Amino acid sequence: MTEATEAAAATQATAAAPPRGRRVSLVLAALVAVVAVIVVAVSVLRPGGPGPDSPEAGFARDMSTHHAQAVRMSFLVRDATEDEAVRLLAYDIINTQSAQIGMMTAWLDQWEAPKVDPGGSMRWMSGHGGHGGGPAATMPGMATREQLEELENAEGRAAEVLFLKLMIAHHRGGVSMAEAILSRTDHKQVERLARTMVQGQRSEVDLMNTMLRERGAA
The missing domain is CATH 1.20.5 (Single alpha-helices involved in coiled-coils or other helix-helix interfaces)
Structure with a gap:
């Protein structure tokens, strides 16, 4: 070459x-x-998230129902009083808990979990604070039908006091549910929301106790 x-x-x-x-x-x-x-x-x-029968799914279902009643009571008192402090509290509860319902509903869709547990409510919380599961299980802090009817018919100061008493019990029940899921999950989003609920609702309980005292109620 x-x-x-x-x-x-x-x-x-x-x-x-x-x-x-x-x-x-x-x-x-x-x-x-x-x-x-x-x-x-x-x-x-990798699994898409908690299963349909998991504590996380049970919490999302039951807390959505729990929140829905708080939103309903807040609408009732908003229309029954002219008191700005009570109306502002009701407005905050309506917005905060409606947004949280939307978040939990999105989780259930993502996890392909039913919105209603065919086995009954509160099964995931069995053994916590005396709340068992099953078709007749009740959620802590929920107002009865008679109490809701009383709030619906109340006006002015009577509506304010009744609402505050019912919502204090309701929030305490919600805190109990949020604390229960914290001991049952390592799902970061669920933990974050549950901690937010505990802190927010405890703060509102303190506020509502003060508002009750200002209205001469125990």
């Missing part, structure tokens, strides 16, 4: 091989693609 032929061959080989920087980039791109495939595979194989 002549010198000219050798030089031509070397030039062709050099032209065929990509520069070093480009080779590194190609290798990195290939590694990134492999990692991406692994991540996708792990996410597909």
Whole structure:
């Protein structure tokens, strides 16, 4: 092979091989693609979240029902009084707990869990604070039908006092439920929401006790 032929061959080989920087980039791109495939595979194989019969799903179902009654009572007192402090409290409860209901409903959809437990409410909380499960199980702090009717018919100061008493009991029951799920879950989103409920509702209980004293009620 002549010198000219050798030089031509070397030039062709050099032209065929990509520069070093480009080779590194190609290798990195290939590694990134492999990692991406692994991540996708792990996410597909990993469970989507708590199961339909898990404590987390039970908490989301029952606390949504619990919140719904608080929202209903808040609407009732908002329309029964002109007191700005009570109306502001009712407004805060309506907005906060409605938003939390939306969050918990989204969880149930994500977990493919039913919105109503066919086995009965409060099964997930069995053994905590004396609350068992089953079709007839009641949630702590819930107002009775008669109490709701009384609040619906009350006006002015009477409505304010009744609402505050019922909501204090309701919040204490909600705190009990939130504390129960904290001892049963390691799901970060559920833990975060439950802690928010405990702190927020305890603070509102203190506020409502003060408001009761200001209205001459025990």
